[in-house]
Amino acid sequence: MTERASSHAVEGRPAGDLGRRITQRRTELGLTRQETATQAGMAPAYLQYLEERPTADPGAGTLLRLAGALKTTVWHLTGGDTELPPGLGRASRTPRFTELTEAECRSLLSTHGVGRLAVPTDSGPVVLPVNYSVVDGAIVFRTDLGTTPAEAAGHQVAFEVDRIDESFSEGWSVLVRGPARAVTDPDEVARLAEQAYSTPWAGGRRELWLRVEPVAVTGRRITV
Incomplete structure (x- = not known):
């Protein structure tokens, strides 16, 4: 078993809306919890807490660092765009x-x-x-x-x-x-x-x- 596969194997089940969105986004990017935590400047144990505890309520600074590591926005991580249709963002300059x-x-x-x-x-x-x-x-x-x-x-x-x-x-x-x-x-x-x-x-x-x-x-x- 590879190190990446082993990391995913021991991770718990995400709980709560924030935890599910974090887990889904880093899975889309192919990132382990360790890699995501390092890029966000936090301990892997704290990232595990955010993913697995429904009551987790991180501060704005933590959410900003996490959104940056996951190449997304705080708005998306916190579910602000849940009821909006996709594609409302601006087109990039060099698509x-x-x-x-x-x-x-x-x-x-x-x-x-x-x-x-x-x-x-x-x-x-x-x-x-x-x-x-x-x-x-x-x-x-x-x-x-x-x-x-x-x-x-x-x-x-x-x-x-x-x-x-x-x-x-x-x-x-x-x-x-x-x-x-x-x-x-x-x-x-x-x-x-x-x-x-x-x-x-x-x-x-x-x-x-x-x-x-x-x-x-x-x-x-x-x-x-």
Whole structure:
């Protein structure tokens, strides 16, 4: 086991909104707790306290140093932008736009659990968020009969995921296009239930599985 893997293995479960945001952000950057604490000028034990104690209430100076180490803003760390749509920040002066390879797109797809499904309906196309997993290279998700996502079965659909970093006006998006079908084979349903890692946030039984077979996979990235 590497030193980095060992560091992640012994870390506790984040608790509280601040702790979850700190942990999520340093995970996105590939930073261990030790590395983050060093860059923020604090003891690793104190960073552990911030991540794992819901009642932690650090001062403004601590939050500023932590936001700097995590390349984000205090506003984001403290949840000030929770109810705002992404992309309100200004564009950078020197943005770089690149096309992603199919391999890069598929790798990014496998790291996410929420995407947007574009479904053709009788009244026109509708875009809905769904909790999804990637199994055998296909997009799979659970819904229920009579719902709008269920109308995707038997149609060509589009599916999109993205990630936006407000602090640096950077981000990427991946678009998948292909046919959607309802999964009816009991063995395949059982296998999806076992392998899928994302469950519907909306709750409920939602026993209808849909599968989107990627025919075209494209993506783009904006960096500074």
